[in-house]
Amino acid sequence: MLMTPAHPEPPALALEIRDLRKAFGRPAVDGLDLAVRSGEFYTLLGPNGAGKTTTLRMVVGLLRPDSGAISVLGIDALADPVAAKRLMAWISDEPMIYDKLTPFEYLEFVAGLWGIAAADAQARAEDLIGWLGLGPHAHERCEGFSKGMRQKVALAGALVHAPRLIILDEPFTGLDAGSARQVKSVLREHVAAGGTVIMTTHILEVAERMADRIGVIARGRLIAQGTLDELRRQAGHGSSTLEDAFLALVADEAA
């Protein structure tokens, strides 16, 4: 039902970052390279302050890098940010919604910002509202909503313009189990339909169960990436869980 429209020849890479740097006094992102394939569910892990959020904010155009290159589905995001933004959706841990708008009005607004034809947008919006269980509250102002409801409204907003790449920063912060499951299944659906998801999370279990590949960032650089098995092997010392592998990798880097 929630399909990302099929694209004839999707570029092989949904996101390609080369030698990205950004310093706030001291380096936050320090020569980061990253490549995420089209149709992949990619999770970024890293200790607090590793540069995950800074990196993703540069990708979606909220921060200007000091140097480096970012390419989104074959488009140079630094040279033509508007064209790149057209293909992306950004969801932060703080839902970007309006207290004085209803979910219905919010989806109309977001679709309008992305220039989606009203009829198409409405069909998608109604699907999303139904699927995320927002139906009973679709015409209530968001001001009284719980954190989970707000995050679901934000997610619906991100999906209403049919992005090919969804980037999420800690989407599960403060969500209850039911809401988290709904969000997860929406994201899986997006990948199944050929879309790409890039997500940061602190919840290793989510990364373990959902991600096709996992990247580990520490001190502003990518220190390891691969499937869960590959990471385990790389970490060595008989790491059996992602938690073991993650802690071993980060500890190696710090040493």
Place this chain on the structure above:
Amino acid sequence: MSAPATLTWFARHEFRLAWRDGLAMMTAGRRTRARTLVIVFTVFAVFMHGMAFAVVSRFAEVTGSDKTMLVVVTGSLLLAFALLLSQAMESVTRVFYARSDLDLLLSSPAAAERIFAVRVGTIALSVMAMAALLAAPFVNVLAVLGGPHWLAAYGALVAIGAAAAAIAAVATTAMFEIIGPKRTRLIAQIVAAVIGAGFVIALQLAAIVSTGTLSRLTLLASEPIVAVAPGVDSALWLPARAVFGDPGALVAMIGASLLLLGASIALVAPRFAGCAVAAAGVAGAATRQNRRSAFRPATPAATLRRKEWTLLRRDPWLMSQTLMQLLYLVPPAFLLWHSFGSGAEVVLVPVLVMAAGQLAGGLAWLAVSGEDAPDLVATAPLGAAEILRAKTEAVLGAIAMVFAPLTIALALASPFYAAVAAVGVPVSAVSAAHIQLCFRAQAKRSHFRRRQTSSRIATFAEAFVSIGWAAAAALAANEMWVAAAFPAVMAVGILAAARYVSPHKG
């Protein structure tokens, strides 16, 4: 170092926060800014003193034995008091609703009344400082020309500020307890606005009826008022006598107002915590909007404009602001009706221009700094300039909706005045909106304190630019073209200065 959680300890904490906020605001995080800032302020101070000289120099030799002057000074003090009261009420409400650190403070075992006592004290200090700053040029000019006894006026103003803060704290807390937290915010804003505006307006209405002009001094100095007023020995003139430098009156006034402030702090501080907790529970009930069945097609820019209009329509702050602006329009409208066709409607021109600037500034702040989802809009496939343009258009559209009918009504009386207003209103609105764009700072919860302080420069710049354009429009409406150029140049100058010190270059 004082013991934790005592009154002085909290005072140190508040002072440190205020100091860092102020420093950050002044220098915008850079040290090189300090020097240019000093230059800008010096130029501004010299300009204000020049203006004060033009207004009050002929009063320097006046003394408290002249009853007419007692009436005029008392009236002016009352006006200042009303203004300070409205400012203080707004600040007190903000203490309840600005939740930046209240959750931390209220969940700590520290005595909440101490922190609130300090905060009311801080409000009183800032209101007193504002009174002294605004009056400084006038007092200084009088003191130089008429003698140092005029410096007593500073003391009188500080006393008035303290009294205003005391009354505001009691009134707002009482309102919280009587009508509940749910409506207090809106009502406090409206009441603050109306108190500020109401007094000026009432005086103006009376002045129109009695003399046909809009000067409040004219009414206060008029024969009938002076005749009904009590004799020069009445206690009613105590504050005015303090301004004229009577030491006994000054001491009595300062003592009384400080006592009032102390009493009000003692009375309300223990209740503040309850009010703040109640304020936190306000955002609960669901508001249903009318069910719309279909998305309306629109370009991205039109979508943004429409969203701004929807949010403005649903904003209680805006309601109070618009109400206040409309209230200010009452006296000139009354004048128009009172003396239709006599040419007196020329007064409407500067009032419209001034109101347009003020309203546009408020709307622009809401649309740009008050954006709830800045990251959403920033990640949309639109250029930054395009976004700002759409938002500015939304503001100007709203201004046009309010002021077009008024300008058309004016055209019925005088097409020439209407033409001047039709030029002045958009110029003033664009200027005020531009200042808000220059000082835009995302009004996120975490930036709340910063926003309050950083918007203060913008507020002053906006007010003076609006005044400049209003003066230019007034002179232009009187066909004094050369004279009109001066306030216009002043407005442009302030605009340029605001742009220069601002974090964004518009």
